[in-house]
């Protein structure tokens with residue numbers, strides 16, 4: 508417990524070092540190729556979340572754990588808190604905006620489905636190395652709703668999420684419904700919603716996702732922020748672009764943001780995208796956020812280093828967890844270990860039981 512998280516040096520918060528795993532277990536079995544299209548064609552018109560796919564299309568994380576993935580760059584909220592405390596509310600909202608974008612970085616290169624949690628399933632994470640305590644739970648099955656809550660140093664973050672999905676043949680469009688709230692100890696509150704995510708190449712080619720639409724970050728003090736996630740066009744030479752502005756109460760643009768959700772975000776003071784303005788002052792751009800390096804041991808799921816740690820189960824932790832925790836799901840655990848046959852059998856068993864029980868017992872959903 509003596510290391511320093513390098514990302515925090517600039518605001519002077521020294522978090523303790525916690526030893527976490529750097530790789531997933533080596534797979535027990537060899538994987539077989541199964542075509543996604545062969546599975547989808549029998550399910551056209553159905554909701555992506557309701558299609559029963561074999562476990563080969565899953566990643567060993569539940570949707571509850573994926574909510575925590577969005578907090579990988581929580582140091583941006585710590586920074587936002589510190590800036591606000593020093594009276595710099597513009598730097599505060601810029602850091603919050605960078606945080607809202609940073610949550611998308613981990614979706615780059617991912618093509619597996621998270622496990623759909625059972626009703627009453629939970630996930631809790633204690634990360635003193637990031638100054639975080641996190642909790643999430645599946646609170647409704649139809650519609651599927653996940654609620655989460657997170658406490659950091661000087662702030663709290665909570666959200667509920669539900670996805671509306673549309674199947675377009677070769678792609679699936681996911682529209683998140685729900686509000687994300689960030690409240691600082693000094694009473695400043697920010698709220699925003701997530702943009703549309705689409706998954707392409709369900710039939711042919713490499714599966715990938717893109718995020719597009721407008722995100723409005725509403726504050727309860729001077730500033731609010733509008734971020735545009737540009738929709739990728741065919742053979743786009745500059746995909747994943749995000750541009751935005753910070754406006755004061757009178758609607759005047761005080762700062763401009765630009766970057767890519769899978770790379771970095773920068774800001775410049777003033778209005779760069781306004782009428783008659785060129786991009787000449789982009790040379791005075793300041794870095795807000797940069798994505799971390801990929802892990803030393805890549806996984807077949809394209810996990811980030813942070814994602815690799817989320818399903819770790821040490822003997823000490825197992826003792827403390829409630830029986831509803833995602834880390835205890837046998838099918839997900841088998842997949843993580845590369846025991847695909849057993850994972851499939853366990854997944855079928857759990858899903859059948861979930862369907863049979865009209866009133867599941869939340870203390871023993873697994």
Ligand SMILES: CC(C)CCC[C@@H](C)[C@H]1CC[C@H]2[C@@H]3CC=C4C[C@@H](O)CC[C@]4(C)[C@H]3CC[C@]12C
Nearest residue numbers: 543564614617618619620621683701704706716
């Ligand atoms: C048909 C199957 C095999 C395809 C799997 C597609 C993968 C890429 C999909 C399945 C579920 C998807 C996630 C579902 C929900 C969200 C929340 C949203 O606010 C950001 C994107 C994110 C995190 C999606 C990213 C892409 C995703 C992981």
